[in-house]
Amino acid sequence: MTGPPSPLIEDYLQEAETRDANTFHLPCGECTITLEDVHLQLGLPVDGDAVTGSVHSVDWGAICYELLGVIPDNINGGRIEIAWLGDTFSEPDDDSTELKKIRYARSYILQIIGGYLMPDLSRNLVHLRWLLKLVDFRAASEFSWGSAVLATLYREMCGATRPNKAKIRGCLSLLQSWARFRFLFLHPRMDHPYTFSLITRQILY
Incomplete structure (x- = not known):
């Protein structure tokens, strides 16, 4: 506080x-x-482990490209639109590659975090610092969300x-x-x- x-x-x-x-x-x-x-x-x-970590001096565009495979048009102070995630990442099917499924899962989790679990005042933006916690799903499951x-x-x-x-x-x-x-x-x-x-x-x- x-x-x-x-x-x-x-x-x-x-x-x-x-x-x-x-x-x-x-x-x-x-x-x-x-x-x-x-x-x-x-x-x-x-x-489990506390959800912590510094987000200073981070190239958010590079992070998005590495973990999501695409860079949003608008990144506002490390935040992106939740609606953009829903429009960009379609639900994978049985023929989808493993990489596509992983990227979709990261997008879906971001939407849950920003839209339900820890929404900000805009109710339509989610901070990309949470994406940094989704590099490894096994490690992410060990956090005390x-x-x-x-x-x-x-x-x-x-x-x-x-x-x-x-x-x-x-x-x-x-x-x-x-x-x-x-x-x-x-x-x-x-x-x-x-x-x-x-x-x-x-x-x-």
Whole structure:
């Protein structure tokens, strides 16, 4: 978190040593989203290496050409349009080369990261720093992606306490899903057990 803390979260910061450091204190109760919640709802790994790394002085065009095989027309501060990824990379078929399948997979993962897991305020741009983590899929699977998603969301929630803050980035669907099943006044009426459709789909396919 950058800048001085908002008075709304000063207590949260002062009690970080004795309480869960990921707790926000709201009029309707405490808000604590845990890594367990992230793993349950999104199916992301929460153990493993942290998703870190410097992105200074990087030739993003060269990175795109090496890992995606094509250079976008517009690279804005290391960000590219998610729509461009969808338009450029078609789903491979059985006759596609292994290289084409790998490039498509990188593109698809970037779309998930930028469009769902860690979207920015534009909701249509994704930073190419995530592409650097997809050079080796086996190595990428060892990262704690769940921790990165949760850290991004909490950083934005801290910043959202500023009065002039209108929008935040991050996985808001995680926050909304968590809130619906923790705060009774947001809880939907349901006559059947709730299942997390995203996880169910991943298990089935």
